[in-house]
Amino acid sequence: MNLTLKVWRQKNAQDQGSFATYQVRDISPDMSFLEMMDVLNEQLIAQGVESVVFDHDCREGICGMCSMFINGEAHGPDRGVTTCQLHMRKFNDGDTITIEPWRAQAFPVVRDLMVDRSAFDRIIQAGGYVSVNTMGNLPDANATPIEKHDADAAFDAATCIGCGACVATCKNASAMLFVSAKVSQFALLPQGQVEAADRVRNMVHQMDLEGFGNCTNTGACEVECPKGISIENIARMNREYLKASITA
Amino acid sequence: MASKRGLFGSSLARKYWMALTGLFLITFLVVHLLGNLAIVFGTGEDFNAYAAFMTSFPPIKIVSYLLYASIVLHAADGIALARQNRAARPVAYGTYNGAANAGWASRNMALLGIFTLLFILVHMKSFWFEMHFGTLGLDANGNKDLFTITTAAFEQVWYTAFYVIAMVALGFHLWHGFQSAFQTMGWTHPTYTPIVQFVGRAFAVVVCGAFALIPLYVLISPNV
Numbered sequence: 405m406n407l408t409l410k411v412w413r414q415k416n417a418q419d420q421g422s423f424a425t426y427q428v429r430d431i432s433p434d435m436s437f438l439e440m441m442d443v444l445n446e447q448l449i450a451q452g453v454e455s456v457v458f459d460h461d462c463r464e465g466i467c468g469m470c471s472m473f474i475n476g477e478a479h480g481p482d483r484g485v486t487t488c489q490l491h492m493r494k495f496n497d498g499d500t501i502t503i504e505p506w507r508a509q510a511f512p513v514v515r516d517l518m519v520d521r522s523a524f525d526r527i528i529q530a531g532g533y534v535s536v537n538t539m540g541n542l543p544d545a546n547a548t549p550i551e552k553h554d555a556d557a558a559f560d561a562a563t564c565i566g567c568g569a570c571v572a573t574c575k576n577a578s579a580m581l582f583v584s585a586k587v588s589q590f591a592l593l594p595q596g597q598v599e600a601a602d603r604v605r606n607m608v609h610q611m612d613l614e615g616f617g618n619c620t621n622t623g624a625c626e627v628e629c630p631k632g633i634s635i636e637n638i639a640r641m642n643r644e645y646l647k648a649s650i651t652a
Numbered sequence: 653m654a655s656k657r658g659l660f661g662s663s664l665a666r667k668y669w670m671a672l673t674g675l676f677l678i679t680f681l682v683v684h685l686l687g688n689l690a691i692v693f694g695t696g697e698d699f700n701a702y703a704a705f706m707t708s709f710p711p712i713k714i715v716s717y718l719l720y721a722s723i724v725l726h727a728a729d730g731i732a733l734a735r736q737n738r739a740a741r742p743v744a745y746g747t748y749n750g751a752a753n754a755g756w757a758s759r760n761m762a763l764l765g766i767f768t769l770l771f772i773l774v775h776m777k778s779f780w781f782e783m784h785f786g787t788l789g790l791d792a793n794g795n796k797d798l799f800t801i802t803t804a805a806f807e808q809v810w811y812t813a814f815y816v817i818a819m820v821a822l823g824f825h826l827w828h829g830f831q832s833a834f835q836t837m838g839w840t841h842p843t844y845t846p847i848v849q850f851v852g853r854a855f856a857v858v859v860c861g862a863f864a865l866i867p868l869y870v871l872i873s874p875n876v
């Protein structure tokens with residue numbers, strides 16, 4: 405496949421940035437999108453041009469690093485996948501592909517396609533944990549009975565990889581899907597009950613401080629989420645926050 | 653800081669108020685529509701009697717103040733939230749395919765809301781202001797003759813056109829907003845949420861459609 409790429413180039417956070425247009429040739433449809441980007445970078449290096457900076461790590465859909473906004477959609481046109489799992493067969497020979505970084509006030513561009521997602525880390529630090537004392541005799545985890553339905557829903561919420569596609573795709577740059585997944589994975593389990601009220605209040609507060617937008621329930625996030633996190637989690641967080649605000 | 657975490661100020665709290673005031677405005681729409689139907693199915697005197705009742709019966713007067721407050725709160729919070737949303741993405745995407753993953757109404761709530769607000773202002777100037785502060789004649793029963801100025805307004809093509817367009821906008825606002833309010837309050841359930849969604853969409857079409865048909869009826873019908 406021969407493709408035209410419109411790639412966002414930006415030297416640093418201060419730089420204005422702009423699109424640059426490149427051609428790549430003989431791309432195999434079996435390549436992943438990141439492998440195609442590797443081909444582009446090899447080519448740029450050979451030409452003496454700075455290679456395009458993008459985040460990636462596992463290249464198997466579990467780390468969440470590979471943030472790219474491709475043709476107007478987070479992680480491109482495929483559903484339920486990250487950019488590293490997106491295959492070039494989803495595109496056609498001769499296509500022009502636009503590649504941009506995640507765009508959000510709370511995710512400043514570091515360079516080219518790489519953004520700073522540490523706002524998510526600060527939200528987790530504000531309450532996305534359970535306090536556990538690991539000294540002495542630990543009780544058997546299986547000794548606490550948990551309803552299968554709740555265990556499954558908690559597990560589903562916990563599959564969020566913190567990629568930020570929900571923020572990138574939301575017209576409001578809202579982080580509600582991420583935060584609600586992280587609230588839900590504890591809210592559904594007995595271990596999470598102790599700190600439940602403080603957790604949701606502190607995490608939402610941090611989310612607001614970071615400058616994410618507000619949810620208008622468009623549902624775009626759950627469509628683009630590579631892990632299929634449902635907006636049912638957002639409803640649960642809304643319940644948890646209401647409960648915490650009324651009782652506190 | 654503390655207040656930011658409570659029922660005022662935080663993003664979620666503001667959304668609760670949006671949802672609650674929105675739902676309250678929805679109940680008001682039903683009452684308002686029932687009154688308007690008097691234009692089609694009743695006499696001018698019936699309509700005037702209804703208007704007189706709505707502006708004088710004390711419990712309804714109290715509810716009407718709640719209503720004005722709800723409109724102000726809903727609009728002010730809606731605009732404030734929408735401004736924050738714009739600020740949350742200062743640099744726009746070069747290519748953004750919003751239609752790929754979300755409905756049109758859900759992506760244009762602020763625009764639809766602001767148009768509705770504009771309509772409410774014009775509407776209140778035309779009828780509410782005249783009813784309360786204007787110099788209306790009296791009908792056969794001694795009630796203020798709101799019917800005559802209402803039908804006179806609807807006889808004007810531009811007024812009816814504006815009215816119909818506004819109802820389409822409100823219809824889209826509620827197409828998404830009805831179920832959205834339940835989601836915001838956390839009132840979701842695997843069985844009931846699809847029902848709420850269906851009822852909301854049916855409500856948007858039927859109620860806003862009925863509102864829009866009344867001025868069209870007046871415009872087209874030779875009898876009124």
Ligand code: HEM
Nearest residue numbers: 620671674677678727730761762765766769829832833836
């Ligand atoms: C009769 C008039 C109106 C009714 C019945 C109504 C109803 C609703 C409902 C039920 C919602 C959903 C709330 C939620 O998502 O939680 C909503 C959202 C919204 N409304 Fe209205 N509304 C009306 C007028 C207005 C006006 C006048 C404005 C603004 C100028 C407005 C702006 C908004 C905005 C921006 C949202 C989205 C808020 C959000 O989801 O964050 N609405 N409306």
Ligand code: SF4
Nearest residue numbers: 564565567568570629
């Ligand atoms: S909720 Fe989905 S889209 Fe959002 S950060 Fe988690 S995995 Fe990514």
Ligand code: FES
Nearest residue numbers: 463467468470488
């Ligand atoms: S590189 Fe790890 S998810 Fe794509």
